[in-house]
Amino acid sequence: MRFPRWLRPTLFIAALLAIWEIAVDLHPGQILPGPVSVAGGIVDLLQHGLLLKYVVASLFRVTWGFSLAAVLAIPIGLTLGWYRRGEMAFNPLVQIFRPISPLAWIPLAILWFGVGDLAAIFLIFVGCFFPLLLTAMSAVHNIPAVYINAGRNFGLSPSAFVSRVLYPAVIPQLLVGLRITLGVAWLVVVAAEMISVNSGLGFLIVDARNAGNRYDLVVAGMVVIGVIGLLLDIGMRSLEQIKSFRWRSSEG
């Protein structure tokens, strides 16, 4: 028997939801809300117009923080990767900053930018910058020498060499790095919103608990975060499928 590809995961999730609901019904004293009340919470949020507002607020911060990090980290990383001496000078610094959790920057972010969008965007930026920098550096190292030599052979100007050989050669690795980092950004935004702003999905979760122990809304927020994270990942993966980007996997 052949099922459509989407059928198996859908059935599996449906089964898990059913088990969840049954378990919650059997133990009404527990404080984990069941799927029905979570769905009710999502509907509640939708009716108040809060869900869309919060999702947009979170995505807005992620877009800015992630884009700023990408725009800065990728050119710097590519340059450092190409000029090994520059990398040798910068590498210790990068390795010191990289393991610092972006959440450790929260006090400084609030001190510098106050409570608001800028602080959250800064935290996402910090969380994305170093992974992207390292991705770009290693992507340059991994360009097969054959492409570089072929590019040199045809007498390209330095700028043409960058745009026609270097850049397309690193794209597949950069896309993987961008996809993973976007996931990081989505993790960081929720944490940042719990502390440094008063809108967004992270704020929704903290607020729902503080303002009246609405755990159905807490879990609703978690579900929405998960679903949007999945959609972001699918979006980035679809970029990787573009033929002129996808070459690495197909050529080995």
Added chain:
Amino acid sequence: MSQTQVVVSGTKSAPKLRVDHLGVVYDRDGQSMPVLEDINLEVRDGEFICIVGPSGCGKSTLLNAMAGFLSPTSGSVSIDGETVTGPDPRRILVFQERGVFPWLTVEGNIGFGLSKLPRAEREKRIAHYVKTVRLEGFENSYPSDLSGGMRQRLQVARALAVNPDILFLDEPFGALDSITRVIMRGELLRIWEAVRRTILFVTHDIDEAVQLADRVVVLSSRPARIQDVLTIDIAHPRNISSPRYLELRDELLKQIGLAYEI
């Protein structure tokens, strides 16, 4: 009148490519390792030269030095009397594998070196070389959809499209299966006879050398010197079971065998 004739015959006898006391020394972990020693060679315009030698002897190093990818430790390489100082679009190196850009289509690869041409001219040139290497119908395919032999033909087409004087081929068919290799030799000869460019072709395959070359340069084992230069005096198409062919082939085998014993 007579003066002009002198000038013409003068340019004719000047070599296209000249390797003069070329030496290359690699530096490995602080130890110097001579790879090429006192290589002297003159190549005429339009000549097909094969370079053979025991594996690891420095055939590719020699080719890379001639193509300008490697600066010699001593001696020099000159083309048309001009010393080679770096890679140049007038002479293109074709690599053993993965040489085509996987992010470009067949057309994109062939047109890679043609971005300075006006659009119409570029398209004409691309179409011409698609036909030359028989890749019609694959213009919009990516290299990942081509077979190994097609990819190598594509690489040759990309090289030819910029009208180079010299093609350097570094074991271009080395990664192909034996049947495809035989077909590719025929294709290369057909292309060479049509465009008449100078070709320097590195191979470890004795038969390949005797089938293709005007002259075969035999290198000794490392540090490589030129052990012998064999003229293959058989007209194309070559009968590979003719006595002369077998004689030359045996001679080359003997040369390589000797090189192994030393």
